[in-house]
Amino acid sequence: MKQLYQKLTCFAIVVIGLMSFTTIQAQSITVSGTVTDFNGQPLPAVNVIEKGTNNGAVTDVNGNYSVTLPGDAILVFSSIGFVKEEVPVNGRTTIDMTLAEDIQSLSEVVVIGYGTQEKEDVTGSVGAIEEEDFNKGAMVSPQDLIVGRLPGVQVTTNGGAPGSGSTIRIRGGSSLSASNDPLIVVDGVPLGESGIAGMRNPLSTINPNDIESFTVLKDASAAAIYGSRAANGVIMITTKSGGKDAPLSISYDGNVSIYTVPNTADVLSSDEYRELINNQVSFGNIPDDALDLLGNENTDWQDEIYDTAIGTEHNVSLSGSKFDTPFRLSFNYSNQDGILRTSNFERKAIGANFDPSLLDDHLKFDINFKSSWVDNRFANQGAIGSAVTFDPTQPVRVSDGQWGGYYYWQQPSNPSRPITIAPTNPVALLEQTNNSAAVNRITTNANITYKFHFLPELKANLNLGLDRSKTDGTEFVSADASYAIDDEFGNGTTNNYEGETRDEILEFYLNYTKDLESIDSKIEVLGGYSYQHFYNENSNTVYDATEENVKDSLRIDKSEAFLISFYGRLNYTLKDRYVFTATYRRDGSSRFSEENRWGNFLSGAFAWKIDQEDFLVDNETISQLKLRLGYGEIGQQNVLSRYPALARVTTSGPRARYQLGNEFYRTTRFEGYDANLKWEETATWNAGIDFGFLEDRITGSLDFYYKESTDLLNSIPIPQGTNFTNELLTNIGSLENRGVELAVNAVVVNTGKFRWDAGVNFTYNDNEITNLTAVDNPDYLGVFVGGIGGGVGNTVQIHSTGHPRNTFFVYEQVYNNSGVPIEGLYVDQNGDGIINDLDRIRREDPAPDAYFGFSSMLNYKNLTFSFNARMNIGNHVYNNVASQYGQLANVYNSTGYLNNVSPYFYESGFLQPQYLSSFYLEDASFFRMDNMTLSYDFGNLISDKLGMYANFTVQNAFVITKYSGLDPEVDGGIDNNFYPRPRTFLIGIGVNL
Numbered sequence: 006m007k008q009l010y011q012k013l014t015c016f017a018i019v020v021i022g023l024m025s026f027t028t029i030q031a032q033s034i035t036v037s038g039t040v041t042d043f044n045g046q047p048l049p050a051v052n053v054i055e056k057g058t059n060n061g062a063v064t065d066v067n068g069n070y071s072v073t074l075p076g077d078a079i080l081v082f083s084s085i086g087f088v089k090e091e092v093p094v095n096g097r098t099t100i101d102m103t104l105a106e107d108i109q110s111l112s113e114v115v116v117i118g119y120g121t122q123e124k125e126d127v128t129g130s131v132g133a134i135e136e137e138d139f140n141k142g143a144m145v146s147p148q149d150l151i152v153g154r155l156p157g158v159q160v161t162t163n164g165g166a167p168g169s170g171s172t173i174r175i176r177g178g179s180s181l182s183a184s185n186d187p188l189i190v191v192d193g194v195p196l197g198e199s200g201i202a203g204m205r206n207p208l209s210t211i212n213p214n215d216i217e218s219f220t221v222l223k224d225a226s227a228a229a230i231y232g233s234r235a236a237n238g239v240i241m242i243t244t245k246s247g248g249k250d251a252p253l254s255i256s257y258d259g260n261v262s263i264y265t266v267p268n269t270a271d272v273l274s275s276d277e278y279r280e281l282i283n284n285q286v287s288f289g290n291i292p293d294d295a296l297d298l299l300g301n302e303n304t305d306w307q308d309e310i311y312d313t314a315i316g317t318e319h320n321v322s323l324s325g326s327k328f329d330t331p332f333r334l335s336f337n338y339s340n341q342d343g344i345l346r347t348s349n350f351e352r353k354a355i356g357a358n359f360d361p362s363l364l365d366d367h368l369k370f371d372i373n374f375k376s377s378w379v380d381n382r383f384a385n386q387g388a389i390g391s392a393v394t395f396d397p398t399q400p401v402r403v404s405d406g407q408w409g410g411y412y413y414w415q416q417p418s419n420p421s422r423p424i425t426i427a428p429t430n431p432v433a434l435l436e437q438t439n440n441s442a443a444v445n446r447i448t449t450n451a452n453i454t455y456k457f458h459f460l461p462e463l464k465a466n467l468n469l470g471l472d473r474s475k476t477d478g479t480e481f482v483s484a485d486a487s488y489a490i491d492d493e494f495g496n497g498t499t500n501n502y503e504g505e506t507r508d509e510i511l512e513f514y515l516n517y518t519k520d521l522e523s524i525d526s527k528i529e530v531l532g533g534y535s536y537q538h539f540y541n542e543n544s545n546t547v548y549d550a551t552e553e554n555v556k557d558s559l560r561i562d563k564s565e566a567f568l569i570s571f572y573g574r575l576n577y578t579l580k581d582r583y584v585f586t587a588t589y590r591r592d593g594s595s596r597f598s599e600e601n602r603w604g605n606f607l608s609g610a611f612a613w614k615i616d617q618e619d620f621l622v623d624n625e626t627i628s629q630l631k632l633r634l635g636y637g638e639i640g641q642q643n644v645l646s647r648y649p650a651l652a653r654v655t656t657s658g659p660r661a662r663y664q665l666g667n668e669f670y671r672t673t674r675f676e677g678y679d680a681n682l683k684w685e686e687t688a689t690w691n692a693g694i695d696f697g698f699l700e701d702r703i704t705g706s707l708d709f710y711y712k713e714s715t716d717l718l719n720s721i722p723i724p725q726g727t728n729f730t731n732e733l734l735t736n737i738g739s740l741e742n743r744g745v746e747l748a749v750n751a752v753v754v755n756t757g758k759f760r761w762d763a764g765v766n767f768t769y770n771d772n773e774i775t776n777l778t779a780v781d782n783p784d785y786l787g788v789f790v791g792g793i794g795g796g797v798g799n800t801v802q803i804h805s806t807g808h809p810r811n812t813f814f815v816y817e818q819v820y821n822n823s824g825v826p827i828e829g830l831y832v833d834q835n836g837d838g839i840i841n842d843l844d845r846i847r848r849e850d851p852a853p854d855a856y857f858g859f860s861s862m863l864n865y866k867n868l869t870f871s872f873n874a875r876m877n878i879g880n881h882v883y884n885n886v887a888s889q890y891g892q893l894a895n896v897y898n899s900t901g902y903l904n905n906v907s908p909y910f911y912e913s914g915f916l917q918p919q920y921l922s923s924f925y926l927e928d929a930s931f932f933r934m935d936n937m938t939l940s941y942d943f944g945n946l947i948s949d950k951l952g953m954y955a956n957f958t959v960q961n962a963f964v965i966t967k968y969s970g971l972d973p974e975v976d977g978g979i980d981n982n983f984y985p986r987p988r989t990f991l992i993g994i995g996v997n998l
Contacts (some may be wrong), residue, residue, distance in 0.1 A: 036094060037071040038101040040064050040082060046757060048104060051084040052251060056091060061252045063997075065952060066867055066942045081250075116220045116241050118230035119466070119514055119531060119574075126578060128586040128610035129227025129635050130691050130708050132158065132748075133220045136245075138860070139213075140873050141938040142958040143262040143316060143991050145339060145350065146209040147216055147242060148173060153858035153875040153935060156746035156766035157223050157708070158238075161976045163206075164984035167316070167341040167350035168381065170206030172976045175223055175238030176710060177742040177770045177852065179687050181788070181804055182734060183718040184643040187221075187238040188231055192373045194450045194470035195234060195537070197508040202543060203381060203442025203476035205350075210377040210446040210474070212337040212354040214258070214320040217245045224710060225637025225689035226610035232570050232590035233604065236641040236687050244373065246358040247324040247331035255323050260993030262316040266344050267961065267988040269311065270886055270971050271908050275303040275397040278905060285893060290916060295897040300398035307392045309401055310431050314987070316341035330361040337377075344987045347435045348384035352377055364458075371452040376445070381478075383440040388431035390794070390982045394890050396903045401432050408487040409437055414902035423487040427902040430487070437486040442478025442502075447471065450510075462519045466533075470510040478502050484550035497550025504543040511536040514572075529576040537568040541647075564647040567595040584612040586635075594642040594684075598650045601683035608637025610691075629697030629704065641685035644718055649734050650682040677733040685736065687714040705749035712742040719777070719804075721788060738777040740810070744770035764860040772809040772852060786842060789814070794981045795889040799920050801979070802850075802883075809850040811978060813883060815923045817846050826924045828915050848923060851978025853930070854879030867942040873935045877974070882929040884909075884970050885981035888920050909969075929973035931966035952997040960989040 040051045047068025054061035055072070056079040062072040072080075076096040083089040087104040094100070117131065132155040139150040148171045152160045161172045178185035189196045191211065200207045220241040222228040228235035273281060279299060285291040317340055324333040337354040354377035362369045402410050407421060414427035450470035457463045482489045484497035491497075514533025521528060541564050547557035572590040579585075588608040595602070615621060615630040646653075653676040693708035717738040750764040778785050790811060791802025803814035816831035834844040855878045862871040889895075891909030893916045898904070913924060940956035966973040970980045 033073055034076045034094075034096065034098055035071060035073045036080065036098055036100055037069070038099055040068045040070065040102045040104060042087070042104060046755065048084060048087070051082060051087075051104070052248070054081045054083070054250060054252060055079070056081050062950065063254070063952075065944045067944070069945075071945075116218065116243055117227065118222065118239070118241075119512075119533065120516065122576070125614060125631065126576070126584050126612070127227075128584050128612040128633055129222065130157075130224040130633070130693055130710070130746075131220060131222055131227050132156065133218060135218050136216070139216075140936055141871065141940075141956065142936045142960040143260065143318065143341070143989050144213045145341060145352075146171070146206055147211050147213050148208055150213055150216065151219050153873055154766070154860065155219075155221055156706075156748045156768045156858070157744070157770075158221055159768070159853075159856060161974060162986065163976050165344060165986040166205060166348055166384070166386075166984050167314075167343045168205050168209040168352075168379070169984070170200075170208065173240070175221065175240075176712060176744060177772045178810055179237055179712060179714045179740065179742065180641055180685060181717050181738065181740065181774075181810065182644065182720040183236075183641050183685055185237050187240050188228075188234040189240045189242065190231075191242045191375075191448060192244055192371075192450060193452050193468050194373075194448055194472055194510060195231070195508075196448075197472050197474075197506050197539060199506060199539075199541060201444065201474045201476050201506050201541075202502055202504045203444050203478040204379065204474075205381065205383075207446075207474070209350070209352065210354070210379055210444065211242075211375065211448075212320070212335065212352075212356060212377070214322075214337055215244045215335055215354075215356045215375070216242055218243045223708075224635055224691035225639050225687070226586060226588065226608040226635030226691065229588045229590060229606055229608035229637045229639055230572055230574055232572065232592040232606055233568070233594065233640040233642050233684070236639045236643075236685070244356065244358065244375075245322075245324070245333055245335075246360055246371075247326055247333045249326060249331050249360075251324065251326050251331065253323070253325035253327075255321070255998045256996065257319070257321050258993060258995035259319040260317065260991050262318075262341070262989050262991040264314040264316060264342070264344050264987035264989050266311045266313070266985060267964075268971065269307040269985070270393050271969075272307070272393055272890075272905055273397065273908060274305070278397050281906065282896070282903075285896070290893055291897045292899075294899075295903060298396075298897075298901065298903050300396065300400065302398055302400045304397050304399060304401060306395050306397060306431050310346055310388050310392050310435060311344050311985070312346050314342035314344050330359055332360070333358045343384060343984075345384045345386070345389070345435075345984060347382060347439075349380075349382040351380040354378075367456045367458060367461075369454045369456075371454075372450075373452075374447075374449045376447045379444045379446070381442050381444070383442075385434040385438040385440070386982060386984060387429070388434040389984065391428050391431040391434060393886060393907070394895075394904045395428050395431055397905055401430070409433060409483060409485040411437070411487065413487040417901045423490070424900050424902055425488075425490070426900065427898070428904060433486065434488065437483040437489075438481070440478070440480040442476055444474060444476045446474040448473075462517055464516045464518075466512075466514050466516065468510065468512040470512075472506075472508040472510075474504075474506045476502075476504045482550065489550075491549065491556070494556040495549025495551065495554035498556070499548040499550055499552050500545055501548075502543065502545035505541070507538075507540040509536075509538045509540075525580045527576075527578040527581075530574075532573040533571075535568075535570040535572065537570075538565065539567075539647075540565045565595075566647045567593075568642075569593045580617075582614045582617045584614070586610040586612075588637070592640060592642075596642050596644070596647065596649055597682055597684070598680055601650075601681065604640040604642075604684040604686070606638045606640055606686075608635065608639075610635030610637075616697075626698055627696075628699065628701050629695060631695040633691070633693040633695070633708075635691045636689070638686060638688045641687065641714070641718065644734060646734070650678060650680055652676075652678055679733060679735040681736075682718075682734065683716060683736055685714060685716050685718045687712055702755075703749065703751045705747065708746040710742075710744055710746070713775075714740040719788070721777075737779055739775045741773050741775055742770060744768065758866055760862075760864045762862045764858075766858045767855065768857075769855045770852070771854075772850075774804055774806050774808060774810065777804065777806050787814075791883075791977070791979060793883065793885050793888070793920060793979055795885070795918060795920050801921065803847065805847060808847045809852065811852075812847045812850045813881065813923075813926055813978070814845050814847055815883075815926060816840065816844060816921050817848075818919075818922045818924045826913050826915070826919075826922065828913075828917065828919065831922070845921065846923070848926060849879075849881035849928075851880055851882065851975070853877040867944060869940045869942075870938070871940075872937040874933060875935060876930075876932045878930045880929050880931075880973070881978060882927055882968060882970065882973060882975050883979050884925045884927055885979050886970060887913075888918070888922070888925040889981070892916060892918050894918060927968050927970070929966065929968040929970075929975070931964055931968065931973040933964045933974065934962040936960045937962055950998060954995045956991075956993045956995075958989075958991040958993070960991070961986050962988070 411433035787805025887909035891907040
């Protein structure tokens with residue numbers, strides 16, 4: 006009995022002890038610690054989650070975390086690029102963790118066409134940039150995030166208007182008359198081929214804060230899977246989504262920006278102008294009547310049209326995982342005034358992403374929805390040129406109230422009527438014009454993936470997508486505007502316009518992946534079908550300002566195009582060292598006739614992972630070394646017209662009417678067309694090396710490429726009198742691009758508390774037209790392009806064989822011994838005693854010979870300073886401001902008005918226009934500091950769940966150049982009426998909860 010009692014007593018003690026221990030374990034405790042990598046460096050943004058729940062925290066910039074949870078819980082540490090770790094708490098209050106890099110995870114982040122690929126297995130030329138490396142500041146449009154960041158990718162903003170677009174070129178332009186724009190794919194949805202009325206830039210409808218990464222497919226072997234739409238490369242945008250098992254988090258970031266005018270065009274002040282007029286009258290170069298036209302004011306017209314502007318942006322997002330469904334919801338509000346008065350951009354955008362999965366993750370959904378509402382107010386940019394040339398001695402307004410009270414040049418015989426050929430008051434152009442539009446864009450898709458139960462290596466993917474934009478706008482010009490007098494149809498203008506673009510996509514493909522362990526290989530096969538439909542509809546009606554008189558009756562323009570494709574890709578990896586890729590795509594385009602509708606495009610590539618060979622696998626210096634070789638062919642069919650191979654008839658406007666009796670009838674004419682129009686084709690060779698040294702403290706890539714485009718879709722002149730337009734789109738000519746790209750990134754210093762990262766990229770591209778005629782014709786000059794302001798029909802560029810696209814085509818100016826140009830005297834190149842087009846020379850082009858991108862980030866504890874800069878070498882600009890306003894002939898007009906003259910007159914001394922002189926061609930090489938940012942992370946405030954940071958950014962900080970004009974970075978190379986890029990000062994804050 007005693008022994009039984011003792012046993013029961015011991016058992017009771019054990020039970021009570023276990024119960025007590027369990028009770029202690031079940032109580033909530035607070036666990037904190039630090040997460041580092043194997044080098045002892047703190048890891049920020051690591052998810053520390055209680056297993057099986059959404060309860061958790063995220064490490065701060067110093068790798069610290071704190072989380073409250075039951076004492077018997079299991080902590081899960083996870084971060085992209087590192088191996089996930091699970092650690093039992095066991096009642097501990099301090100748990101430090103060291104995470105190992107997950108090499109496989111790191112290599113799987115590269116997004117390619119129709120899926121992802123391990124980075125180390127990529128065979129083509131692919132550039133990628135993540136959110137942490139994006140450009141900082143007031144980024145209204147997505148392309149602003151990557152300016153100067155990737156070799157071979159040149160982004161040139163089209164001026165400083167709020168929400169303005171950019172010209173994006175990947176490895177130079179591949180066409181003459183077809184599109185040179187890359188294909189942009191957002192979450193698997195290829196964006197439409199064209200923009201819409203009422204939008205400066207279709208990309209500005211996308212909220213940059215929603216973007217997680219950019220991947221650029223540059224060569225044909227990487228981009229060929231997208232076929233004809235990838236002739237100029239592919240930019241793949243991946244937006245943010247909620248993480249699996251991630252806790253709920255709310256984030257906010259906002260900023261206020263001040264936009265200032267960095268500089269204005271150089272013009273004469275009122276006193277300088279009066280002095281010029283008096284001097285030139287005394288010299289006899291200007292009639293005495295000019296003195297009577299001078300005013301008494303001192304007006305700086307550029308100061309009247311430009312102003313410091315304010316902008317603001319707010320972003321709120323909610324992300325996490327609920328009911329085993331990762332999700333992210335976002336809202337954006339942006340409002341930006343332009344430095345040119347009356348211009349404004351306002352955007353409201355929402356985004357939603359849901360990633361549910363069923364059947365034990367065999368059936369996955371990726372559902373994306375984005376919608377934006379953009380209100381644009383377009384300032385009349387004619388005010389820019391008018392402010393340069395308007396007489397500075399005249400007032401902005403007059404007291405008589407005629408024509409809105411703005412000063413105007415009066416007809417001497419009828420002072421109540423303006424001189425219609427005289428320049429218009431630039432302030433009146435802004436304030437008496439209201440061009441506003443509202444645009445709604447919806448981009449949505451559902452990507453459904455099914456992994457077969459009986460064959461898990463096989464996946465089926467269905468992608469249904471829609472990209473739709475609608476616009477509703479009105480361009481209104483006041484009835485009392487002196488520049489909108491119309492005695493026949495009524496004064497002023499009310500142009501009501503609407504538009505819709507709709508691009509629909511259906512894609513289905515199968516993907517089979519299999520590890521063939523018996524032969525140490527891996528194979529991936531993809532095959533699919535794509536259907537794309539492009540639809541545009543635009544309509545407008547033009548009235549006078551009162552909308553009582555119709556100036557141009559309702560016009561409706563509809564067009565559509567179809568693109569059907571079949572495609573396949575094979576990836577084969579041998580011994581984890583040798584990777585082979587082959588791609589095939591067959592595209593059918595409705596733009597061509599049935600005989601030429603289908604095009605077949607092939608590519609192949611090879612990669613050798615040299616660092617996996619026995620002689621390098623344990624090398625302490627070389628951590629990464631891969632050789633890539635590739636060749637591919639891609640087609641091009643994206644021309645402006647949707648029906649270039651069909652007979653078309655166009656109707657004239659209201660001014661071009663034919664009178665029969667008392668009635669006026671619009672005319673119609675046939676457009677020229679080539680029924681045998683076919684695909685333009687581009688073949689690309691690429692050789693590249695990816696490298697890394699010192700455990701990837703230094704990484705980079707070096708690429709050499711050659712591209713040849715044949716059967717160019719080219720607009721060529723046709724003989725006069727054919728009753729067609731002056732140009733015909735046909736297949737003729739060839740074009741080459743060859744170049745070198747280099748990117749190097751390095752961790753220069755890393756002491757734990759202080760880290761310095763730096764990067765540089767370099768691109769050299771040589772562009773040359775190799776043929777422009779069906780038969781050899783040495784007398785053929787080429788295709789005249791590059792229209793300028795001044796004169797009628799003047800062009801200063803040409804496409805011609807043996808030279809780059811858009812080469813400048815001018816007369817070679819003759820100078821005196823003092824280096825001053827001699828007016829009207831040019832070099833007679835052929836010595837025939839006549840100066841004509843045969844004496845014009847081809848000299849330079851707008852594209853840079855080489856361009857660089859520089860980036861640097863210095864981090865000390867919670868303080869970070871970063872900058873991004875660019876440099877162009879060898880780009881040239883024709884200074885159209887100088888050629889149009891820098892001579893004396895335009896100063897006085899006998900009908901009774903004056904024009905200001907550019908100070909360039911004092912350099913040239915030209916009395917008459919010399920539009921085609923090489924004098925106006927300038928080297929516009931430059932170094933631009935795009936942005937500088939100073940930020941501070943306050944870490945966790947109030948509680949361990951609330952983080953905050955602040956930043957200060959200067960954009961377009963400074964430019965170093967010898968170019969004498971307003972800005973050396975001019976898309977197309979002709980500086981005329983350029984909206985200045987503002988210098989922006991931004992203060993921003995961010996909060997994470």
